[in-house]
Amino acid sequence: xxxxxxxxAMVAVSIGWGFQKTAAKGTSTLEARLFGSWSLPSEAMRVIxxxxxxxxxAVVWQRxxxxxxxxxxxxxxxxxxxxxPIRMIQDxxxxxxxxxxxxxxxxxxxxxxxxxxxxxxxxxANTPPRAxxxxxxxxxxxxxxxxxxxxxxxxxxxxGDIYAIYGDVPGLMHVFSREKQGNVPPVRxxxxxxxxxxxxxxxxxxxxxxxxxxxxxxxxxxxHKQAAGDDAPIRLLQGDxxxxxxxHGIALDRRNDLIFITNHGQASTRSTTGVDLSRLxxxxxLGGKLxxxxxxxxxPPSISVHRRAATGNESPLxxxxxxxxxxxxxxxxxxxERRGELFVANDTGNSVLVFRADAAGDVAPIRxxxxxxxxxxxxxxxxxxxxxxxxxxxxxxxxxxxxxxxxAEGNTAPRRIIRTAPPASEALMIGNPGAVAYDTKRxxxxxxx
Amino acid sequence: MAHPQIAAFARLAEGGKxxxxxxxxxETLLGRASxxxxxxxxxxxxxxxxxxxxxxxTFRGAxxxxxxPIxxxxxxxxxxxxxxxxxxxxxxxEIFVPEDNRVLVFAREAEGDVAPIRxxxxxxxxRLRIPGVFPAQxxxxxxxxxxxxxxxxxxxIFDRRAQGDARPLRVIGGPRTTLGDDVGELxxxxxxxxxxxxxxxxxxxxxxxxxxxxxxVHDEGDVPPRWSMNLGKIDGVSVDVKSFDLDPKNRAIxxxxxRKPNNSVLTYSFPELFEGRD
Numbered sequence: 001x002x003x004x005x006x007x008x009a010m011v012a013v014s015i016g017w018g019f020q021k022t023a024a025k026g027t028s029t030l031e032a033r034l035f036g037s038w039s040l041p042s043e044a045m046r047v048i049x050x051x052x053x054x055x056x057x058a059v060v061w062q063r064x065x066x067x068x069x070x071x072x073x074x075x076x077x078x079x080x081x082x083x084x085p086i087r088m089i090q091d092x093x094x095x096x097x098x099x100x101x102x103x104x105x106x107x108x109x110x111x112x113x114x115x116x117x118x119x120x121x122x123x124x125a126n127t128p129p130r131a132x133x134x135x136x137x138x139x140x141x142x143x144x145x146x147x148x149x150x151x152x153x154x155x156x157x158x159x160g161d162i163y164a165i166y167g168d169v170p171g172l173m174h175v176f177s178r179e180k181q182g183n184v185p186p187v188r189x190x191x192x193x194x195x196x197x198x199x200x201x202x203x204x205x206x207x208x209x210x211x212x213x214x215x216x217x218x219x220x221x222x223x224h225k226q227a228a229g230d231d232a233p234i235r236l237l238q239g240d241x242x243x244x245x246x247x248h249g250i251a252l253d254r255r256n257d258l259i260f261i262t263n264h265g266q267a268s269t270r271s272t273t274g275v276d277l278s279r280l281x282x283x284x285x286l287g288g289k290l291x292x293x294x295x296x297x298x299x300p301p302s303i304s305v306h307r308r309a310a311t312g313n314e315s316p317l318x319x320x321x322x323x324x325x326x327x328x329x330x331x332x333x334x335x336x337e338r339r340g341e342l343f344v345a346n347d348t349g350n351s352v353l354v355f356r357a358d359a360a361g362d363v364a365p366i367r368x369x370x371x372x373x374x375x376x377x378x379x380x381x382x383x384x385x386x387x388x389x390x391x392x393x394x395x396x397x398x399x400x401x402x403x404x405x406x407x408a409e410g411n412t413a414p415r416r417i418i419r420t421a422p423p424a425s426e427a428l429m430i431g432n433p434g435a436v437a438y439d440t441k442r443x444x445x446x447x448x449x
Numbered sequence: 450m451a452h453p454q455i456a457a458f459a460r461l462a463e464g465g466k467x468x469x470x471x472x473x474x475x476e477t478l479l480g481r482a483s484x485x486x487x488x489x490x491x492x493x494x495x496x497x498x499x500x501x502x503x504x505x506x507t508f509r510g511a512x513x514x515x516x517x518p519i520x521x522x523x524x525x526x527x528x529x530x531x532x533x534x535x536x537x538x539x540x541x542x543e544i545f546v547p548e549d550n551r552v553l554v555f556a557r558e559a560e561g562d563v564a565p566i567r568x569x570x571x572x573x574x575x576r577l578r579i580p581g582v583f584p585a586q587x588x589x590x591x592x593x594x595x596x597x598x599x600x601x602x603x604x605x606i607f608d609r610r611a612q613g614d615a616r617p618l619r620v621i622g623g624p625r626t627t628l629g630d631d632v633g634e635l636x637x638x639x640x641x642x643x644x645x646x647x648x649x650x651x652x653x654x655x656x657x658x659x660x661x662x663x664x665x666v667h668d669e670g671d672v673p674p675r676w677s678m679n680l681g682k683i684d685g686v687s688v689d690v691k692s693f694d695l696d697p698k699n700r701a702i703x704x705x706x707x708r709k710p711n712n713s714v715l716t717y718s719f720p721e722l723f724e725g726r727d
Contacts, residue, residue: 079675081721087715087716088710090714291503300475429471433691435485439495447714449482
């Protein structure tokens with residue numbers, strides 16, 4: 001059967017070559033279509049023999065010359081093949097990107113950027129060292145949820161609402177109800193658009209606002225807390241003076257009416273010169289199409305501190321930045337208003353850095369939680385449980401949530417650990433790979449995020 | 450995404466097998482949303498775009514951990530706006546970067562704030578996307594589509610050295626090509642043009658046949674592909690190709706997917722593509 005299919009395929013290919021030689025003499029018809037006027041014949045293709053797995057479907061087509069008079073019938077076949085993969089690399093376990101604690105219900109909620117789900121565990125769960133993993137108490141997952149590449153979470157505890165943002169889909173924020181678990185749609189959807197793909201999320205209950213951080217366009221947009229559908233933001237912070245540069249995490253300091261933003265340090269300038277501003281949706285970040293060529297910048301990583309209600313191209317009040325800070329792809333960030341401290345999940349530093357909340361410039365952290373015993377691995381999400389005085393960390397690199405005293409430092413082991421995978425299983429950290437390359441020298445597959 | 454990186458997996462890795470190395474961290478200058486990566490076999494280098502900072506980064510082929518790129522093209526003279534896909538011609542030492550209706554061509558060894566060595570332009574209404582180069586015949590292939598209205602992709606084939614308002618030598622496009630809306634990836638291997646169709650494209654011409662398809666660089670007009678390999682289903686869902694690359698030695702194609710299946714790398718045997726072209 002295979003030999004028969006191959007023979008048919010070879011005939012088909014030779015027909016194809018025959019066509020190619022003929023067609024090469026003709027007018028460059030598609031070129032005419034792009035650069036001039038040309039219309040395609042209405043007839044598209046006619047199947048001569050039905051195709052099935054591993055067989056050939058022959059196609060007859062007609063070519064119409066630009067003058068619209070001569071029609072030349074030619075034969076051209078496509079060899080159609082169906083294959084299954086011979087190997088597949090895929091992390092079978094959750095990759096944890098954000099964490100929040102429901103202090104009333106004694107639950108911890110985590111987001112999984114790999115398998116597209118929201119997971120809930122008992123707050124006091126602690127995976128035994130030899131256990132394979134801890135199963136969640138409940139989860140929200142499945143095709144009806146719309147969850148993809150989920151990277152941020154906020155819990156509205158009194159209402160039982162779960163706010164979720166996605167880092168790499170065309171701009172959505174979803175609100176799920178804790179009362180509806182499993183494969184359920186969100187109870188509310190806010191369509192922010194592709195230029196406001198969220199990366200960081202904070203909700204300001206006092207002012208009833210949602211704050212979304214746009215990684216792609218180095219901006220922070222504020223919405224009414226009840227925003228839904230295509231509602232526009234009420235405020236936008238974006239521009240070269242803001243100091244925002246590939247921002248990730250956001251933290252609210254309610255006591256001092258501030259926001260803190262972690263920045264990886266890359267940005268480019270936007271310009272609206274020649275743009276009909278009436279066509280732009282209010283307060284949506286200016287996207288890459290409005291980037292000024294050659295204006296890109298590489299800056300040191302930073303924490304920029306802004307007025308909570310900062311708007312437009314407003315400068316930060318201060319910036320924590322420099323070699324003493326140890327910042328290395330800073331991600332999640334929280335403020336401990338009681339102690340006046342700032343906690344930063346330092347992704348590639350495999351550490352949690354603690355600064356004075358009023359720090360500025362090139363300052364060293366006042367504490368660093370780092371080391372083999374900490375079980376920190378690419379930490380990206382943080383939450384401070386003020387009721388139980390615990391610091392929670394979502395580790396992107398090892399499928400684990402880890403819990404510490406907020407005053408922990410050095411190589412301190414976590415109080416508890418919730419593993420979502422067997423011990424010592426390293427997360428692949430593949431995140432919506434938009435490219436792949438094969439390293440022929442080393443026989444390796446290169447996968448960027 | 451939470452964590453930018455270039456992860457390197459062993460060719461035979463499967464399941465949750467961890468990468469053998471990662472390029473990551475502040476020193477690397479990497480950002481998220483890398484929509485291109487090229488391994489340059491001749492010079493043993495890795496080339497990636499950095500869209501947030503409008504730059505092109507080149508790493509040693511063996512780069513590992515928190516390692517700086519060996520070269521960075523970056524600055525006001527570069528004209529880089531939103532570098533996304535790119536192609537490297539390791540024979541003629543050039544890097545091709547489509548930007549809207551232009552292709553910026555840089556010397557492969559360029560570094561810093563340098564101007565392109567030439568710029569190819571097409572009419573304003575055409576958005577160029579993914580390039581590929583066939584050095585042996587001095588051909589540049591770029592996928593492109595009208596930026597407004599009609600969305601079907603075409604494959605524009607230029608002389609590699611084309612610049613200014615040079616016209617394509619020939620064009621492959623039309624309903625019979627089934628190129629549809631979204632060309633997810635493009636590679637030129639010898640005289641084959643290999644293109645990924647995607648399921649999540651806004652209007653793939655044949656959504657029942659998500660595939661990698663192959664044309665000759667000599668093809669022209671509204672012609673169906675010579676080969677079209679359906680990538681099958683995983684857990685009942687058609688594989689949605691975001692990108693791919695070729696492994697000629699093992700006669701395979703390596704596919705990356707984001708959503709379907711989620712965050713995965715799949716390897717397919719595709720011996721037909723490499724037959725007689727070693």
